[in-house]
Amino acid sequence: MCGRFALYSSYPRLSQALRLSLSQPDLELVPRYNVAPGTWITGVWHQGPDTGPAFGQLWWGYRPAWAKEGAPQPINAKVETVATSRFFQAAFRRHRCLIPADGWFEWLPTEDGKQPYYLSRRDREPLFLAGIWAERIDGSPGCAILTEPARGAAREIHDRMPLALNEASLEPWLDPDLTDRETIRQVVRHLDAVHIEHWPVSRAVNKPGEGQGAVLINPA
Incomplete structure (x- = not known):
């Protein structure tokens, strides 16, 4: 699953990694090292019928x-x-979207309780997680992150992982005119698992409200 992640890359860095023409938000992205469900998160999607993808x-x-x-x-x-x-x-x-993340957390059961691990790209480049969104009853967009069976090193921690897309898949995933299920399956690919690594981190991350500093992703 994907129930917690970190995002601290700036908008310019995310735009560069996406290699898409995106308008830059007026506000700077506030680094978050313990992003929890039930909060507002940064995404990229087509927000109107005649607009390109935007943050x-x-x-x-x-x-x-x-x-x-x-x-x-x-x-x-x-x-x-x-x-x-x-x-x-x-x-x-x-209504497909991308959720940028620098890494995500999973928990491994131990004799002393659940130990959190942080998973990210080996080269520390941002990840782009596949998501879907829908308009909520109040008119705002709500999203879910797609998950797949865990692969590579991620499988050592949990049986599922977020669907992180490779570079060539980012633009087609966002394309609202691409609607055929089989075509989507043919052109959208996940990031090769060889790029992912993990390490144990402080159990302070277990509490969503427990700080937001970079110390949360330091090796424990």
Whole structure:
């Protein structure tokens, strides 16, 4: 799954890594080292029918406006079912987004309790996680991050991981005119698992409100 991540790269660095023409937000990106669900997070998506992809803020929790008030508000969607699930399929077809992250956290059970690990690219370049979004009942966008079976080093910590896309997949993933499920599967690829590494970090990260400093991703 993906239930916590860090984002501290600046907008210019993210734009450079995306290699897409994006307008720069007026405000600087505030580094966050313990991003939790149920908060506003940075994303990239087409925010209008005649606009290109742009940075914006999405609520991390997916509940379309048409869903009942008591409907679930998942933070993740499985790649195996996102295209066929009634709850997700419309967003998968036309409302895909990217969630930039510098790394994410997973927990490994130990005799002393759960030990958090931080997973990131070996070269420390930003990751771009595949997401879907839908308009919430209040008109704001809410999103879920796609997950897939864990691969490579990530499999040592958890059985699932966020779907991080390779560079060639970023533009087609955002393309609202690309709606055919099979075509999407053919042109969108995940980042090679060889690029991912992990290390144990402080258990202070276990509490979402426990600070936001870079110390949270230092090796424990």
